[in-house]
Amino acid sequence: MSQxxxxxxxxxxxxxxxxxxxxxxxxxxxxDAGETLALLGPNGAGKSSLMRLVAGRLPPESGTVRIAGADPYRERAIRGGIGWVPQDIALYPRLSVAENLDVFAQLSGLTRRERPALVRAALDLADIADVARRPVGLLSGGYQRRVNIAASLMARPRLVLLDEPTQGVDLAARAAIHAVLARLRAEGAAILIASHDFAEVERLADRIAVMAGGRIVQEGRLSDLLARLHQGAPEHEVALVDLPDAAATAALRGAGFTPVDTGLTWRATHRGGPEGAALLSALRGHGVPVGEIRIRAPGVETLYRAALDPAPVDRGHPRIVARSPS
Incomplete structure (x- = not known):
């Protein structure tokens, strides 16, 4: 028991x-118990390795890791109170959902008498009782991920670690998984989640830690970090109807915009300069295939990019100007 x-x-x-x-x-x-900490960072930043240290799967070469004051690598009982949900599905595809949960309960050291009630509780918590008798291998990816989470909960862990829990699932499955995590947090579990999904992090996390090169380069309570960010200039988001050619790309970059996904969305933080219709007209006048311009409050993605690139987020006046009508 922690102090x-x-x-x-x-x-x-x-x-x-x-x-x-x-x-x-x-x-x-x-x-802390009842808190969700999200790890952000590019591939190879060290997120999964840090989670393995916290899970007690590996010992640190230097420094310490303590769960409720104890070393999870050296004390098996402490590891038993940690739920580990890896990125890959770790289930028996030919067994039913309920049979899988029973196997994991047995591996957790639970007795035959304890297991039925805990299996039912996990089915209810993950909202998967309707597929309890179906073989896992016949389920959708979203259901399999929910079963994967349920399997990690058989020992009613106080700490749950999840590595990309919603990767590759549809919106309905994502919402269902988020509901499971919200229930766990409400019951007092601490949750450590690694994710590349900024919307997911904004929805779930109490605090975030951005990692790069094995280090934490920014950490804090999400609400505080966003509040400071919102005191600055809003973001302009340009949605394109087609990929920009070289001239349009140069115009976008000249206006302070950078691509944020497939190249069809560009974003900048501007203080001053042309707004709304004037900016839309100016960009189109330079051959940019703009569909619309949105003004949005900066979010987790902006925090993330600023943490990895210490250059100021506010890019000042855009260098592109609206052309006067002839």
């Missing part, structure tokens, strides 16, 4: 190398 006012998870100066390369470097972080 009062002591975080459930405390990582201090943790470092780890893999195949001669440092993948976690001097990381400090804490996580």
């Amino acid at each position: 009062p006012d002591v975080p459930l998870v405390r990582v201090r100066g943790a470092s780890l190398s893999y195949r001669g390369r440092r993948v976690v470097e001097g990381v400090d972080c804490v996580l």
